[in-house]
Structures are given as structure tokens and as C-alpha cells.
Amino acid sequence: MLHDPPALLRWVAASRLPGEPRLSVDDAGVADARTLRNALWGMAAAAAHDGDTDPADVSVVNAAAAAPALVPRIGADGSRQWLPGATAGQLLSTVARDAVDLFTGPYAHRVRECGSHDCRLVFVDTSRPGRRRWCAMERCGNRSKVRAHRARHVEADR
Numbered sequence: 001m002l003h004d005p006p007a008l009l010r011w012v013a014a015s016r017l018p019g020e021p022r023l024s025v026d027d028a029g030v031a032d033a034r035t036l037r038n039a040l041w042g043m044a045a046a047a048a049h050d051g052d053t054d055p056a057d058v059s060v061v062n063a064a065a066a067a068p069a070l071v072p073r074i075g076a077d078g079s080r081q082w083l084p085g086a087t088a089g090q091l092l093s094t095v096a097r098d099a100v101d102l103f104t105g106p107y108a109h110r111v112r113e114c115g116s117h118d119c120r121l122v123f124v125d126t127s128r129p130g131r132r133r134w135c136a137m138e139r140c141g142n143r144s145k146v147r148a149h150r151a152r153h154v155e156a157d158r
Contacts, residue, residue, distance in 0.1 A: 002030055002033050005027065008023075008029065008033055009023060012091065018079075019072075019080040020082075021086045022082070023090075025087075025088045029092075030088070032064070032088060033088060033091075035060055036060060039057035039060035040057075040099055043057050043058070043061065047108060048111045048122055053103075061096050061100065061103075062096075064093055064095070068090055070082050070090045070091060071083035071086070110125040110126065111123075112124075112132065114133075114134050115144070116140035119134075121135040123136075
């Protein structure tokens with residue numbers, strides 16, 4: 001949930017973005033993050049279901065990608081870091097540029113929606129055969145297999 005600047009900062013801390021950038025975030029940055037998130041969600045859903053991408057969503061992503069991105073640097077310890085004092089706009093540009101790479105790259109046709117009845121997460125299927133069904137085996141895949149196993153045993157007991 002992106003309700004306020006601390007929520008956006010928590011999302012950044014939990015993301016897979018290496019080197020956790022130190023950001024300056026305000027309410028306008030949070031609103032921009034929600035707008036980009038909604039556009040990306042629409043594009044991912046369209047890709048997962050072989051639908052048409054909404055041109056308005058593409059415009060939002062392209063506008064965010066056109067802004068200056070986070071500036072990477074090598075830290076004294078050799079790790080990837082970000083130039084301090086980055087803005088939410090730079091973060092969103094970095095995210096949008098990754099989205100452009102995804103939706104125009106070799107895995108664009110492998111965006112999927114989780115097959116679990118109670119999960120709507122989208123993911124990129126990077127498995128070799130390209131037939132992954134769940135967002136994560138540890139989460140939805142395991143629950144689905146347990147449900148199927150129990151259903152078979154209930155049926156067998158009748």
C-alpha cells in the first residue's frame with residue numbers, strides 16, 4: 001500500500017533494488033508512484049492475458065522513463081550504491097526503464113498471472129520450458145498441490 005512517503009520507502013527497502021537508495025520522498029512522489037504502479041499493473045495484466053495494452057498506460061511508463069534515473073556508483077567496499085539525495089522521480093524512472101526493458105525484451109511474452117484461485121500476482125516465467133503456473137512454488141504452488149492432494153483423498157474415502 002502506497003499511502004504516504006514512509007510506505008514508499010518501506011517498499012524500496014523490501015524491493016530487489018540492490019544498494020537501497022536513500023531517497024527524498026514527498027506526497028507528490030507517492031502519487032506519482034501509485035500512477036506508475038497502476039500503469040504497470042495494467043500493462044502486466046494485458047501481457048499475461050494476451051490483451052491489448054492501454055496506450056494511456058504506455059504513456060505513463062514512457063513519461064516516467066524519460067526522467068533522470070537513479071545514479072549508480074561503486075562504493076568504497078566495492079558494492080553497488082546510489083548517489084545520495086535521490087528523488088522519488090529518479091526511483092520511478094529507474095523502475096519504468098526496467099519495465100520498458102521487460103515489455104520490449106525477450107521475456108515480454110512470458111508475463112503470467114498466478115494460477116492460484118486466490119492470488120492475482122503477476123510474474124515473469126523464466127523457467128526453461130515456460131510453463132510455470134504459480135507466482136512462487138513455496139506459496140501458491142504448494143497450497144494448490146495440498147488442496148488437490150486433500151481433494152483426491154476425500155474422493156477416495158467416499
